Amino acid sequence: MRQLESEAVTVWRSMLLIHADLVDAIGVRLRAEHGLTATEFDVLINIPPHSTIRHRDLVDEIVLSRSALSRLLRRLEQRGLVEQRPDDEDQRGICVGLTERGRSLRATAAKTNAEVVDDAFAALDSADLACLSEAVGRIRPAKTGD
Numbered sequence: 001m002r003q004l005e006s007e008a009v010t011v012w013r014s015m016l017l018i019h020a021d022l023v024d025a026i027g028v029r030l031r032a033e034h035g036l037t038a039t040e041f042d043v044l045i046n047i048p049p050h051s052t053i054r055h056r057d058l059v060d061e062i063v064l065s066r067s068a069l070s071r072l073l074r075r076l077e078q079r080g081l082v083e084q085r086p087d088d089e090d091q092r093g094i095c096v097g098l099t100e101r102g103r104s105l106r107a108t109a110a111k112t113n114a115e116v117v118d119d120a121f122a123a124l125d126s127a128d129l130a131c132l133s134e135a136v137g138r139i140r141p142a143k144t145g146d
Contacts, residue, residue: 026116034109039064041113043072044098044106047082052097054087081105 005013027038036044039062046061047053059069073096076082081102087093098106121129 022117022120025120026113029112029116030109033112034105036105036109040072040076041109043069043076044081044102045110045113047096047098047102047106049098049103049106052085052095054090055084055094055096058096076102 023038026041030036030038030041034041042062043058043064046058055066055069055073059066062069064072073082073084077084080099083097083099084094085097087095124132
C-alpha cells in the first residue's frame with residue numbers, strides 16, 4: 001500500500017511532471033528549429049547579449065557541473081556561438097561572450113522558448129498568472145550549505 005502524501009508533496013510532484021513535459025516540448029522545438037538542446041539554450045540565454053560573464057558566475061546560473069559547462073562551452077565555441085578568453089581581472093578565470101552568430105541564435109531561440117511557454121500557459125488568464133506567481137513566490141525551500 002502506498003504511503004499517503006501530503007497535499008504539498010502531491011502538488012510538488014504535479015509541478016515536476018509539468019516541468020518535465022514543458023522542458024521536453026521546449027527541447028523538441030529548439031532542436032528542430034535552431035539545432036540547440038535545451039541545455040545549450042539555457043547556457044546561451046544566461047550569457048549577456050552584449051557583454052561577457054565569468055565562467056564561475058555562469059555555472060551558478062545553470063544546472064551543470066563546472067566540467068560539464070566547460071565541455072559544453074567548448075562545443076558552442078567550435079560552432080562559432082561563443083568566445084572564451086582569460087578574465088582581465090583574474091588571469092586564472094575565463095570570461096564567456098556571445099559571438100554575433102550566438103547573439104542572433106540566442107534571440108531567435110528565446111522567441112521559440114517564449115512561444116512554447118506561452119502556449120503551455122494559454123489556459124490561464126492574467127488573474128490566474130498573477131495568483132500563480134504570487135503563490136510560487138511564497139515557496140521557501142530550506143537553505144543548505146549557506
